[in-house]
Amino acid sequence: MDTTLITGATGSLGGSVARMLNEKKENSNIAVLVRDVNADKAKELEALGFELRQGDYDDRASLVSAFQNVSQLYFVSGSDIANRTKQHENVVSAAKEANVGHVFYTGVSMNDIDTNSSLYFSLKVHELTEKWIKESGLKYTFLRHNLYAEVIPMFLGSKEQIVQSKMVYLPTENGRTAFVPRVDLAEAGANILANPTAFVNKSVELNGAEKVTFEEVANYLSDITGESIAYVSPEIAEFEKVMTENKVPAEYIGMMSAFGEGIANQVFDTPSSQLEDILGRKNQSVKDFLAEVYG
Ligand SMILES: NC(=O)c1ccc[n+]([C@@H]2O[C@H](COP(=O)([O-])OP(=O)(O)OC[C@H]3O[C@@H](n4cnc5c(N)ncnc54)[C@H](OP(=O)(O)O)[C@@H]3O)[C@@H](O)[C@H]2O)c1
Numbered sequence: 001m002d003t004t005l006i007t008g009a010t011g012s013l014g015g016s017v018a019r020m021l022n023e024k025k026e027n028s029n030i031a032v033l034v035r036d037v038n039a040d041k042a043k044e045l046e047a048l049g050f051e052l053r054q055g056d057y058d059d060r061a062s063l064v065s066a067f068q069n070v071s072q073l074y075f076v077s078g079s080d081i082a083n084r085t086k087q088h089e090n091v092v093s094a095a096k097e098a099n100v101g102h103v104f105y106t107g108v109s110m111n112d113i114d115t116n117s118s119l120y121f122s123l124k125v126h127e128l129t130e131k132w133i134k135e136s137g138l139k140y141t142f143l144r145h146n147l148y149a150e151v152i153p154m155f156l157g158s159k160e161q162i163v164q165s166k167m168v169y170l171p172t173e174n175g176r177t178a179f180v181p182r183v184d185l186a187e188a189g190a191n192i193l194a195n196p197t198a199f200v201n202k203s204v205e206l207n208g209a210e211k212v213t214f215e216e217v218a219n220y221l222s223d224i225t226g227e228s229i230a231y232v233s234p235e236i237a238e239f240e241k242v243m244t245e246n247k248v249p250a251e252y253i254g255m256m257s258a259f260g261e262g263i264a265n266q267v268f269d270t271p272s273s274q275l276e277d278i279l280g281r282k283n284q285s286v287k288d289f290l291a292e293v294y295g
Contacts, residue, residue, distance in 0.1 A: 001028060001029045002028050002029065002071040002072070002101075003028075003029040003030075003031050003051070003069055003070050003071060003072075004021065004025070004028065004029070004030050004031070004070070004071065004072040004073075004074065004193060005031045005032070005033055005053060005066065005067065005070045005072070005073050005074070006018040006021070006030065006031070006032050006033070006074045006076075007032075007033040007055075007073070007074060007075050007076045007091075008033075008076030009032035009033065009034070009045055009050070010032075010034055010035075010039065010041035010042060010045070011076065011079070012150075012182055013076055013106065013182055013185065013186055013189075014032070014074065014076045015041075015045075016182070016183050016186030016187075016190075017074055017186045017189045017190050017193070018030060018032055018045065018050060019048070020186060020187055020190035021190040021193050021194060022048070022049070022050070024190060024191075024194040025193075025194055029051060030050055030051070031050060031051035031052070031053050031070070032045050032050045032051070032052060032053070033053050033054075033055045033063075033066055034052055034053070034054060034055075035054070035055070035056045036054075037052050037054050053065075053066040054066060055067075057078050057080075057084070057087035057088070057090055057091055058083070058086075058087060058090070059090075060090040060093065060094050063090060063091060063094035063095075063098075064094045064097050064098050066094075067094055067095055067097075067098035067100050068098055070095075070098065070100045070101065071100075071101035071102065072100075072101060072102050072104065072193055072196070073095055073100045073101075073102070073103045073104065074104045074106075074189060074193060075091055075095075075103055075104065075105045075106065076106050077105070077106050077107065077125070077126065077129070081122055084125055085125050085128065088125060088128070088129040088132070089132065092129065092132040092133055092136055093132075093136075095133075095136065095138060096136040096137070096138060099138075100138060101138075101139060102138070102139040102140065102141070102196060102200070103133055103136075103138050103139070103140045103141075104140070104141045104143055104189065104192065104193060104196075105129060105130065105133055105140065105141075105142055105143065106143050106145060106185075106189070107126035107129065107130060107142055107143070107144050107145070108123055108126045108144055108145060108146075109144035109145055109146045109178075109205045109206060109207050109268075109270050109273075110123070110146070110262075110267045110268055110270060111266060111267050111268075111269065111270060111271075113262065113265075113267050114265075117258070117261065117262070117265075118254070118257070118258040118261070119258040119259060119261060119262040119267065121258075122255070122258060126144075130142050130203075139200055139201060140201060141192060141196065141199040141200065141201075141202055141203075141204060142202070142203040142204065143185075143188070143189055143192065143204055143206060144203055144204060144205050144206060145180065145185050145206050146177065146178045146179065146180055146206065146207040146208060146268055146270060146273075147177055147178075147179050147180075147259075147268055148179070148180065148181070148182045148185070149179040149180060149181040149182070149208075149284075149286055149289045149290075150181070150182055151179070151259070152179065152217060152286070152289075152290065152293075153290075153293050153294075155170060155256055155259075156168060156170075156217075156221075159225065159293075159294045162221060162225065162227075162229060162294070163225055163227050166227055166228060166229055166230060167218075167229065167230050167231075167232055168214050168215075168217055168218040168221065168229060168230070168231045168232070169232050169234065169239070169242070170214050170233060170239070170256065170260050171233055171234055171235065171236050171239045171256075171257065171260035171261065171264060172213070172214045172233055172260045172263040172264050173233050173263075173264035174213050174215070174233075174264075175213065175214075175262075175263035175264040175265065175266050175267075175268070175269065176211035176212060176213055176263075176266065176268070176269040177208075177211060177212060177263055177268040177269065178207035178208040178209075178210070178211045178268060178269065178270050178273065179208045179212065179286050179289075180206060180207065180208040180275065180283050181283060181284045181289050183284075184275070184279060184283040184284060185206055185275075187279060188204075188206055188275055188278045188279055191278050191279070192204065192278065204274050204278070205270060205272055205273050205274055205275075206273065206274065206275045206278070207270045207272075207273035207275060208273070208275070208283050208286070209273070209275070209276060209282045209283055209285070210285060210286060211269050212286050214231055214233070214263075215231040216286075217231075217286070217290070218230060218231035219231075220286065220287045220290050220291075221290060221294060223287075224287075224290055224291050224294050224295055225294060233264075236257050236260065236261060239253075239256075239257060239260065240253055240257055243256070
């Protein structure tokens, strides 16, 4: 029987893909890659009927074993930013050794970017991974995701924080981003895994139907909370100073500055998207998403 193996299934994206695919694909085996087969999240997946396969992106040999007889591999990009280049190299070379049938890799959808920017430094892993997958000769589909809508609350904090400061404070200028709620990206992935033929050796750009500025986000938040929320886009140096004074951890400040600068430079204002066609509907709007989080 064909086996589809979903990585990152104990996490948000992979977990949704596994559950959604399970509802679409009858008579096929869906396995999940887990680091610890005894972890609660792994046990939950096993109880739902998924086959557990142990593997760690840091341990190439574990991946070669886990990838045996896999016809489709949904490869969720790693979350360990410092080590994921080596991890992705391990995943691709293990997939080649195990002769996986088709690799579906979750990368990023964005415009060209200055290779000296700090954002390029954290995102170039996607370019490299796509290159390695192509060079492997395996069948592939690159699922290029724009920024998750979940990034907005990650940057802005809780409702209490927003209502107290009455401000969206981010160095994004008037940059637009085609945000997509993560669950819609998961559904697109599950749809493609269920009907992959048209997507063999293709890149798929998965961007939101609207491209919003953080000024628009502030306006949505004003409507949702009933408070007047202003938008302030400081210079990067000022932003970093204020965040440091507010004891935000340095790694978060670096990440928000890098993405803020990228958004200001229209890196995520991507020109085209296949998301609506693949979902058969528009993705959830940013305002509706924010209403669920902050309403
Ligand atoms: N486009 C965007 O805006 C955006 C935003 C955030 C993240 N991302 C990317 O999207 C990916 C998925 O996002 P998410 O929200 O689903 O993340 P998440 O909930 O943190 O899930 C990450 C998953 O990766 C697994 N994992 C981490 N390190 C691993 C390793 N060494 N070997 C095997 N599995 C490992 C985790 O397993 P454990 O349960 O064992 O920890 C977990 O299942 C992230 O990893 C990141 O690369 C994109």
